[in-house]
Amino acid sequence: MTSVEEQRPRPLPAGASPRWVRLLSWGVAFVLSVALLPTTIQVLTADYGLNAGIASALAVTQAAPLLLAVVHPLRAWYVIFAADVAGALALLTVDFAERLLWPFPPMEVVGYVGLCLALGLREPRRTLLAVWLATAGVNVGLRFFAPDGTSDTSTLVTILGGVALVLGGALRERYEAQRRLAEQETISEAERDRRTLLEERARIARELHDVVAHHMSVITVQADTAAYRLDGLPPDAQQEFTSIAATARESLGEMRRLLGVLRNEEARGELAPQPGLTRIGQLVEATVRAGVPVEFSPCDAEVPEAVGLSAYRIVQEALANVVRHAPGAATQVAVSADGDQLTVLVVNAPPPEPPAAPLEVGDTGHGLVGMRERVRLLGGTLDTGPLPNGGFRVAAQLQLNEGDFT
Template sequence: MTSLENEPPRALLAGASRRWVRLLPWGLALVLSVALLPTTIQVLTADYGLDAGIASALAVTQAAPLLLAVVHPLRAWYVVFAADVAGALALLTVDFAERLLWPFPPMEVVGYVGLCLALGLREPRRTLLAVWLATAGANVGLVFVAPHGPGSKGLLLTILGGVALVLGGALRERYEAQRRLAEQETISEAERDRRTLLEERARIARELHDVVAHHMSVVTVQADSAAYRLDRLPPDVQEEFTSIGATARESLGEMRRLLGVLRNEEARGELAPQPGLSRIGQLVEATVRAGVPVEFAPCDAEVPEAVGLSAYRIVQEALANVVRHAPGAATQVAVSADGDQLTVLVVNAPPPEPPAAPLEVGDTGHGLVGMRERVRLVGGDLDTGPLPDGGFRVAARLPIDERDGPGRPLLHPLPP
């Protein structure tokens, strides 16, 4: 008879949320042991006339294992059951009054019933049935050799022990059912949250596809077909339309990758190689064509993909801010590697003249936040802010060695 539990044994009710409930089995076991130990010795010696030494040994083996029952009730049962049967056989050697309960005195019945309750709270049904059959078999066998003849009182331990086993088993199964129900509710809640997240991602993907991707496709088609729709386009204008089309197609490519991430539940990142330091020059050329004079100091250092992508996005957002907020302002872009650090610097002067109207309406202000997030992910530092002459500066230091982290002072940026 062994427990079906494979996990390390825990005290009874150890999973209860309230502390007093967790301590309850220890308190009851201690009370029973302390109360039954002297009581058993007194009753066996004074009422039954058993030798004091034998009575003391029986009392210890019948009461002390009740403390073990809090953690190992089945092991405690082996000891107590054997001690109770041995005590019944020892009482056959003495002459005691017929009114006294045999084969198991009252204090043994109390301790055994408490032990059966502990067994019911821990062991599976098969073990509980085996315990009850062993108890009934021993009880019936001893009744047939009763010194005063068989009687109904001799089966008291079998009846009360069976009731305790059933009660403990019912409480345990009820607790297990409630635990499984709580786990299922937790799983269902997690599934609902996951389903809500997937639905939101799908909705965002649909919106991006229907709105942004549609308009970008229109821009691409119009830019590519301008040379065929409009007669006698100057070469510089035709080149401008070609540049617009190329930029729009690149934006559509990035949009498709983003939609793939949103629609793919198992996606762990973007689905195509991402731009790095080698692509920053293209950003600068596109910005120059937009009417912003830019001086660019490139860098061909080998850096991790995440660092190169962060540098690209920082320059992209900084130049986009110049086009939006300071059109025509002289701008410097410098990317340099110094030892284990990559420094990205974008500085613009004030615009030649204040823009008549903002290029975009309802600016979200998420650009600088996005920069800081990208820098933080690679363990770098970012310094942004206005300059005394009215310009603006974006300076980032990114660790090339991924083991480096933030906390070192930012290199002083170049003046505009």
Template sequence: MTSAEEGPPPALLAGASRRWVRLLPWAVAFVLCVALLPTTIVVLTADYGLTGGVAGGLAVAQAAPLLLAVVRPLQAWYVVFVADVAGALALLTVDFQERLLWPFPPMEIVGYVGLCLALGLRERRRTLLLVWLATAAVNVALGFVAPHGFGAMGLLFTILGGVALLLGGALHERSEVQRRLVEQETISEAERGRRTLLEERARIARELHDVVAHHMSVITVQADTAAYRLDGLPPDVREEFTSIAATARESLGEMRRLLGVLRNEEAHGELAPQPGLTRIGQLVEAVAKAGVPVEFAPCDADVPEAVGLSAYRIVQEALANVVRHAPGAPTQVSVSEDGERLTVLVVNGPPPEPPAAPLEEGGTGHGLIGMRERVRLADGTLDAGPLPDGGFRVAARIPLTERHFT
């Protein structure tokens, strides 16, 4: 792909968050160009004795490309480098005073240093090394034809150019390291959120597996024992019960083969019966012992197991967040049902005093991700967010219709 197809490269510091930083390279390039262009003409004509036409051409070739350096510093370097060398050779044709700097007058050194700084901010180490080697080689080579001898001052072009390249390269690498760290942190955070979501889905699948397996097992047992429990069943009814039992047993086995892999050998705790509404009171008691004053309005309604389990998990996560982020905050927990849906409400006020050291630095919202996913799978709704007084509210509404859970 050609550069035209890719589009022009971004300007130096174009990724900075502050506008004045993004404009800084253009401002510096403009100032250098405006200052060096007339200065070069005056110095080359008045001090060194070049004609106005030659001095003007050299000044334009040496100063104008500095504006290009903001976007394409390497291409600007080619032009300025050739112009600087041409200027050094042009000065050999005139007789100038020994006190004047040669092969590169001071204004050329200033422009070249600015250009090298732009190169360091954009190019790779190898390119910067080649630029410096070319600078040093030309500087030393011109020293052999110096009209008044060649001393340490003649190496300023190489020394200051190398310092600018080194400084720009160091700033460029530091910026790259910071950018990559930010990208990695963003990727890691997204991956943690995704992993948490997948883990929550896997746990929900395991829990649903337990609930469905229980119901399927009951169906199988009832169909198998119908002939012994009910007297006088016609043969076709007995055959129907047998078919129901066989189908239920086959479905149960298939489900276990598909979802059983979600149980790993380390998840021993999840082999126990799953908690429901009756266990929420134990959660409240445990949190109260941890120093959080909790008011609890229980619900004794008979709800599907998956609904009770979802309510338990939501209260569990909400109370855990209170303990983590608002220790000691007064909290109200209520569970109610209206015949169509189960409503779970957990509201906490602000903590009595800000914790000296939070138990967790920087909340990730992964608990909310799990709650939202659990409620979404049950076709319910979740409303969670901060309150004006500094507290937090979690409200979940889960339908009770059997078609979602059987």
């Protein structure tokens, strides 16, 4: 359902965002109305000899609706078109100099052409064609009543009106095309962001699946072998362990069925054990071999596998960004555990020499999205951003207490 705001007519040009552009149409219409109103009265009375009352009525109906044309140009056209035809017929009742213009004096030509431009900026092609045909038809009919010796302006109005209609329509269609293109780009950008988020969540889910599957498998094995490892186990306890093993095995199967859709043929390499804090040193060594000097402060604390995996991925992405965007920049990597939090810090200085061209074109932005998702899943915080000296900082705090993961 269209909202009231969308149904409400907007000033010409419709939908223009800059405020001065929206006000421009009102300004032009106001100037035309103020200028044409007294001019029309003066010309019709002094030059054409028309009655002052009739001239005033014609002037008001021909000039004042130009203000209406800013919002409702087609309604304004009905009034002005009828007033112009009525004015042409009224001039046939008085004697005026042969040198004067008929059926439309100059001020009426100016007002009508401006009205046609407003119509072109708002109305569809079918309406514009109907307006031009009506204008041309009336002008052809008025030529049969033209007084001898007058300068005919009907052809001029037909041509100039058609040009104004075409020009306004072309401008409107160009604006609509640009607006639709901008909307499509906005939708495409939102879809790309959504797809990036979903892809990163799928990757995280696959990795967490490996971690959870490992623990569930351990529970199953321990429960199944409890009767053999523990001597003198009461029958009730044996039955309890058997029930635990069955429940764990069933849960593991359900989890694999639910998350199996996330494993495609290209993801077979992810069946290997997931990395953790102990593998961050290998990342640092590989980055150093790539030409980036890295100072590393390791952490030997025992952390949950999900936390260690997330810390590894955050460091991995941060170092990859350094290699891509700041090759050769001095970098510090620090991982530390304090109480119930694991802090991951990656800070790089500006590159010694700005790269001539980016090492990658069309960055999808997966890195920061993945970092935020991992930190959010672990109930932590993430702080990323440029430094005053031109470097970049990535700081993440991950909860070590699994009960806090929300």
